[in-house]
Amino acid sequence: MYQLYTWSTPNGRKASIMLEELGVEFEVKPVDLSANESSSTAFLAVNPHGKIPALVDTEAGRTIVESGAIMLYLGEKHGRFLGDEAQRWETVQWVMWQMSALGPVLGQTHHFYFYNKGKAPYAEERFRTAARGLYGVLDKRLEARDYIVDAYGVADMICFPWIARWPRQGIELTDYPNVLAWYRQLAERPAVQRGYAIPVSDEIPMPS
Numbered sequence: 001m002y003q004l005y006t007w008s009t010p011n012g013r014k015a016s017i018m019l020e021e022l023g024v025e026f027e028v029k030p031v032d033l034s035a036n037e038s039s040s041t042a043f044l045a046v047n048p049h050g051k052i053p054a055l056v057d058t059e060a061g062r063t064i065v066e067s068g069a070i071m072l073y074l075g076e077k078h079g080r081f082l083g084d085e086a087q088r089w090e091t092v093q094w095v096m097w098q099m100s101a102l103g104p105v106l107g108q109t110h111h112f113y114f115y116n117k118g119k120a121p122y123a124e125e126r127f128r129t130a131a132r133g134l135y136g137v138l139d140k141r142l143e144a145r146d147y148i149v150d151a152y153g154v155a156d157m158i159c160f161p162w163i164a165r166w167p168r169q170g171i172e173l174t175d176y177p178n179v180l181a182w183y184r185q186l187a188e189r190p191a192v193q194r195g196y197a198i199p200v201s202d203e204i205p206m207p208s
């Protein structure tokens with residue numbers, strides 16, 4: 001049995017999508033970030049860094065934090081979504097790319113461009129330019145592929161919830177046709193839809 005401490009954010013949704021795709025039983029433990037629950041003593045006992053997601057594997061008596069580690073842990077434990085031996089290392093590379101580049105850059109883009117527009121023009125421009133560059137990288141990767149590492153897996157699930165915030169990034173998905181086709185495909189998966197709506201029901205934004 002798993003317990004997932006999470007909230008309706010890109011990092012939280014990665015883990016809930018993965019658990020839904022695996023079809024395993026898990027208990028959702030909402031950590032309301034708008035009520036500052038990530039700083040509560042109870043949650044800091046789970047993750048001293050005070051960030052969601054956190055996964056407790058009750059049978060193994062283990063707590064895993066950091067969304068990239070959670071995805072790899074679950075993939076390895078269940079022997080799914082990491083690909084074959086060659087694909088596994090490609091998966092790890094894309095997980096690292098998401099964790100070190102896509103997530104941090106898009107997170108700062110939300111901060112400067114969406115939540116605090118006009119306050120720091122230099123930062124807005126810097127992160128929007130970087131965001132467009134990363135969308136370009138993903139678009140190129142998806143040029144002759146349906147999925148990031150050929151077979152649907154962890155690399156797709158970890159990137160999807162960040163791309164799903166395109167309306168906050170000043171991004172037009174139509175400018176990145178391969179990303180758009182990939183996005184539409186993932187958005188149709190029932191497990192992605194269920195995972196996206198955890199812990200608060202939410203629609204996946206779709207371009208018109």
Ligand SMILES: N[C@@H](CCC(=O)N[C@@H](CS)C(=O)NCC(=O)O)C(=O)O
Pocket residue numbers: 009010011012033038039050051052053065066067068
């Ligand atoms: N590197 C961490 C980042 C996690 C993270 O930043 N989580 C955010 C939500 S997306 C959070 O918990 N923020 C709460 C806070 O900073 O108080 C991961 O990927 O798990």
